[in-house]
Amino acid sequence: MGVGGLGGYIGGRLAHSGQGVTFIARGQRLQAIRANGLHVRSPEDEFVVHPAHATDDPREVGPVDVVLFCVKTYDVPDAVARIAPLVGPQTAVLPIQNGVGHIEQLQRAVGQAAVLGGVAMLNAHSTAPNAFERPGGPHRLELGEIDGHSSPRCQAIVQALSEAGIDAHVMPNIQERMWWKFAGICGAGVFSVMRGSKGQIWGEPETHDLLRQAIAEAVAVANARGIPLAATLPDEAVQVFDTFPPPYKPSMLIDLEQGRRLELEALNGTLVRLGDEVSIPTPVNDFIYACLKPYANGRRKGTMDDRR
Known part of the structure; x- marks a missing residue:
């Protein structure tokens, strides 16, 4: 949810590795992804995910295993208002955002138990509505339970990200x-x-x-x-x-x-x-x-x- 630089890049790598990924997008970006797929480029590789499943209506998707919440911080209120159809009893919501204020907003919307903490140490940006590039530098993503306990769901998410070529780690001190x-x-x-x-x-x-x-x-x-x-x-x-x-x-x-x-x-x-x-x-x-x-x-x- 949120197909900007990070959302497009991480989601594109997951889809390329064989994971079932739906991109929640709008406007020109949605049209471009539907028509031409996602083009992902990094120093290590370059590929196109086509066809790519994309929609502007979360109700068409229903509950999922994991919501990668990658919207810009100023779009959090609108995205939080639209996230409910994606969240079921076993859904994990993993925000990959800048800042520290979004966790409480998500917890109020979907419940404390659903929300993980996440940190991306990678720089990716959109070069076109359906194109995403990581020019270089670190390629690390950290996640964890907010209260620090170890959980199978975090391990499963890390495994999927690792198989997609991302250096992913579970951290017990994710708030820090x-x-x-x-x-x-x-x-x-x-x-x-x-x-x-x-x-x-x-x-x-x-x-x-x-x-x-x-x-x-x-x-x-x-x-x-x-x-x-x-x-x-x-x-x-x-x-x-x-x-x-x-x-x-x-x-x-x-x-x-x-x-x-x-x-x-x-x-x-x-x-x-x-x-x-x-x-x-x-x-x-x-x-x-x-x-x-x-x-x-x-x-x-x-x-x-x-x-x-």
């Missing part, structure tokens, strides 16, 4: 891992403010320092809220960014360049608000949030960009 990813994405807001790919901006030590500071703020907020993130995380995150290929751009920068809505409120905006609640200053994230807020709803007609 979600905050780990949240901190890193907030730091990656530096790329959007600087309007550059890794190859364009990563050569400057000041860029590393700014990203470290943004992530250190997230660590301080997490610790104040009872999430035990390590003080070493900012340096570890820089090391992770070191492994990304020069063309790497975080998804928010890609959305910004293409004039689409940004997940700003669920990321840096949420961190700023959570910091205020526990009296932790977040000056770098305040700056990122302020710089990007004029673009949060996408490029507006009549702006200077449109008159050039």
